[in-house]
Amino acid sequence: xxxxxxxxxxxxxxxxxxxxxxxxxxxxxxxxxxxxxxxxxxxxxxxxxxxxxxxxxxxxxxxxxxxxxxxxxxxxxxxxxxxxxxxxxxxxxxxxxxxxxxxxxxxxxxxxxxxxxxxxxxxxxxxxxxxxxxxxxxxxxxxxxx
Amino acid sequence: xxxxxxxxxxxxxxxxxxxxxxxxxxxxxxxxxxxxxxxxxxxxxxxxxxxxxxxxxxxxxxxxxxxxxxxxxxxxxxxxxxxxxxxxxxxxxxxxxxxxxxxxxxxxxxxxxxxxxxxxxxxxxxxxxxxxxxxxxxxxxxxxxx
Numbered sequence: 001x002x003x004x005x006x007x008x009x010x011x012x013x014x015x016x017x018x019x020x021x022x023x024x025x026x027x028x029x030x031x032x033x034x035x036x037x038x039x040x041x042x043x044x045x046x047x048x049x050x051x052x053x054x055x056x057x058x059x060x061x062x063x064x065x066x067x068x069x070x071x072x073x074x075x076x077x078x079x080x081x082x083x084x085x086x087x088x089x090x091x092x093x094x095x096x097x098x099x100x101x102x103x104x105x106x107x108x109x110x111x112x113x114x115x116x117x118x119x120x121x122x123x124x125x126x127x128x129x130x131x132x133x134x135x136x137x138x139x140x141x142x143x144x145x146x
Numbered sequence: 147x148x149x150x151x152x153x154x155x156x157x158x159x160x161x162x163x164x165x166x167x168x169x170x171x172x173x174x175x176x177x178x179x180x181x182x183x184x185x186x187x188x189x190x191x192x193x194x195x196x197x198x199x200x201x202x203x204x205x206x207x208x209x210x211x212x213x214x215x216x217x218x219x220x221x222x223x224x225x226x227x228x229x230x231x232x233x234x235x236x237x238x239x240x241x242x243x244x245x246x247x248x249x250x251x252x253x254x255x256x257x258x259x260x261x262x263x264x265x266x267x268x269x270x271x272x273x274x275x276x277x278x279x280x281x282x283x284x285x286x287x288x289x290x291x292x
Contacts, residue, residue: 040225040227042236044254047275047277050236050238050254050276079186079188079198081258083230084230086227088269088270090188108190124234126272128192128254128272129193
């Protein structure tokens with residue numbers, strides 16, 4: 001799958017910027033440049049199946065880009081934890097659809113990048129819905145199992 | 147908050163076992179022994195708010211343990227990625243409630259542990275629902291935003 005041909009991201013931040021750029025532009029090749037070639041990679045879209053390995057993850061993005069509206073992303077509430085080889089980004093995605101005036105409730109996303117021979121690449125995107133309704137307070141919603 | 151008094155987990159696997167033991171036993175002190183004292187920690191329960199910092203996360207577990215049924219956990223589909231200081235566990239939790247015969251649909255959880263002076267402790271628990279219905283196939287559900 002061409003590890004040598006991978007774009008070399010110098011930092012996890014650079015890889016993350018490319019991730020959201022590709023997402024907004026529905027650019028499948030650009031998106032898959034961000035991902036590590038390894039098969040030990042995982043992508044979970046909100047309420048979606050856990051997708052494992054490069055080809056499954058590529059197919060997931062293909063479906064999303066084929067079906068979806070144009071989306072504009074704003075990422076906030078970033079918490080970064082990093083050591084020499086792994087970088088963990090916990091973020092909130094605020095998504096504005098092309099045909100909507102109000103942003104959707106935020107999506108919580110854990111994005112993890114790994115440093116390999118060809119720079120930093122994504123090994124996990126775990127995205128999930130935030131609670132419906134008011135999301136300003138701290139606390140957990142009443143009907144969750146855990 | 148007493149880093150010196152923290153239980154010293156020798157491996158991320160040991161910390162994870164203590165996490166699910168405390169979860170099943172609704173043992174708040176045991177649960178909080180697993181978590182890092184740092185305020186750069188995050189806990190997201192399925193469809194819950196993103197909780198940040200030790201005291202908010204403790205209060206979240208307090209609410210869950212006060213309200214919840216007894217739960218039995220089976221963890222499967224583990225994918226582990228680890229370097230010297232960080233360990234990422236991507237798992238599926240199969241939860242059987244005390245008063246139910248069938249397990250709930252699995253919960254996808256990303257659990258991250260960090261090696262500090264007092265051993266390995268949890269810095270992230272990001273849990274989210276799997277898609278409703280058949281979860282055996284690969285693919286993404288039709289109505290997700292991304």
